[in-house]
Amino acid sequence: MAASVNDKRGREGAPSGASPRRGEQTRALIVDTAVRLFAEHGYDQTTMRRVASDAGVSLGNAYYYFGSKEHLVEAFYDRLQAEIRAAAVPAIAGERDFATRLRTALHAAVDVMTPYHGFAGKLIKTATDPASPVSPFSEQSAPAREASIGLFREVVADSTTRLDARLRDELPELLWLGHMGITLYWVHDTSPGQRRTRLLIDRATPLVGRLVELTRLRVLRNVTHEVLELVRALRA
Amino acid sequence: MAASVNDKRGREGAPSGASPRRGEQTRALIVDTAVRLFAEHGYDQTTMRRVASDAGVSLGNAYYYFGSKEHLVEAFYDRLQAEIRAAAVPAIAGERDFATRLRTALHAAVDVMTPYHGFAGKLIKTATDPASPVSPFSEQSAPAREASIGLFREVVADSTTRLDARLRDELPELLWLGHMGITLYWVHDTSPGQRRTRLLIDRATPLVGRLVELTRLRVLRNVTHEVLELVRALRA
DNA sequence: GTCTATAGCAAGATAGAC
DNA sequence: GTCTATCTTGCTATAGAC
DSSP: OHHHHHHTOOSSSOOSSSOTHHHHHHHHHHHHHHHHHHHHHOTTTSOHHHHHHHHTSOHHHHHHHOSSHHHHHHHHHHHHHHHHHHHHHHHHTTOOOHHHHHHHHHHHHHHHHGGGHHHHHHHHHHHHOTTSTTOTTSSTTHHHHHHHHHHHHHHHHTOOOOOOHHHHHHHHHHHHHHHHHHHHHHHHOOSGGGHHHHHHHHHHHHHHHHHHHHTTSHHHHHHHHHHHHHHHHHHO | OHHHHHHTOOSSSOOSSSOTHHHHHHHHHHHHHHHHHHHHHOTTTOOHHHHHHHHTSOHHHHHHHOSSHHHHHHHHHHHHHHHHHHHHHHHHTTOOOHHHHHHHHHHHHHHHHGGGHHHHHHHHHHHHOTTSTTOTTSSTTHHHHHHHHHHHHHHHHTOOOOOOHHHHHHHHHHHHHHHHHHHHHHHHOOSGGGHHHHHHHHHHHHHHHHHHHHTTSHHHHHHHHHHHHHHHHHHO
């Protein structure tokens, strides 16, 4: 029909060829399919062939958009981060106590991740490879990492807890590191409903709150600053 | 020749078939070959077909001894642990200061691992998968883990540093966890010769030593014991 | 129990045509 | 951008020799 021909006209300046949107649509379609299959059947069961055929594209086309299966994991990871942020930010909005804000944010993260617990082992396996673009420490995942650290920056920023100025600067990144550790524990947590991870969060966050306050004591101030200096040196 | 027929007679009681040693020899030959190829060409480049042919055995035979490529990694890991212990124990023998013993042991571990830095990324990738038998937290690697914790038990045991009794019990396992963390850092360390990891060890161990002593202060005693209780709760 | 040879599958990845 | 065909490799299976 004539109308459908008109529909294909791009709104952008480039008049040549197909709509510049089509690529993005195909890309999103592949990610959607992959994320669904990851959750339903796990990582190994989700073959690239299956993703492609379920998405209605050829295998080669899937590889045109995602250079490897790991790149699909990367896309999945980005979505997860966004979901965690979307859940955590409103959850801590009313609270002012630092330890409580931290606890709430961490529980929100676990809530979001729970449906993927079975698949998370493979996810983290890919993430730990330094050569992988998905590695949380890699150059390529810097945006996702910064976004994640940003959440902890907010946890710290809006809390009423009094903090040493230098610690306040470094704390978000340290909390993010702690979050990585909790995630690692969660992946290995075989208790029903990952109860142990919940226990860890509930009991560790008040301790972190107390320790952070203790750093203001004279006996601990020196050692605290040395730890912070070391952290800075390791990053440079 | 008649002599060679005689050579085949086993020394053990079982008179049937070939020498009982033969299997172990083949097994060792395959591991030797795999470790060498891992170091020379990395993990992905080292195919099972290549390991088998370089070792002079058939592919089927390699799989007879090692159920999967990951099992080769496991064997490699066991060797590494033994080598680390063999290097660390004599290195700390004369020293009595806790922080110095810890530092020396950690440097010894890095020394042993250095030739494999390029390949370590893949190693740790396999190790992080909770489903893998190579996971340092898995049931199957309990012997290797215990051996590794044992090294830190020795670091603590023969030191003159005065320690809270409860902390003394838990410290070896906590130090082992720290060692896992350092290893993770080392794997991601792209500085020449992994200088940053050396810096981390040199500067973190005195801090650990001071912090351990500080836990004996009255202000910190409570929070210390709560941390230790949490650690126990998470293990149970 | 140890080992070879060989065939073949499944799935990640690539090449080249359209 | 999209497809089909093909390659590679981890892994399995089988049948048989010693």
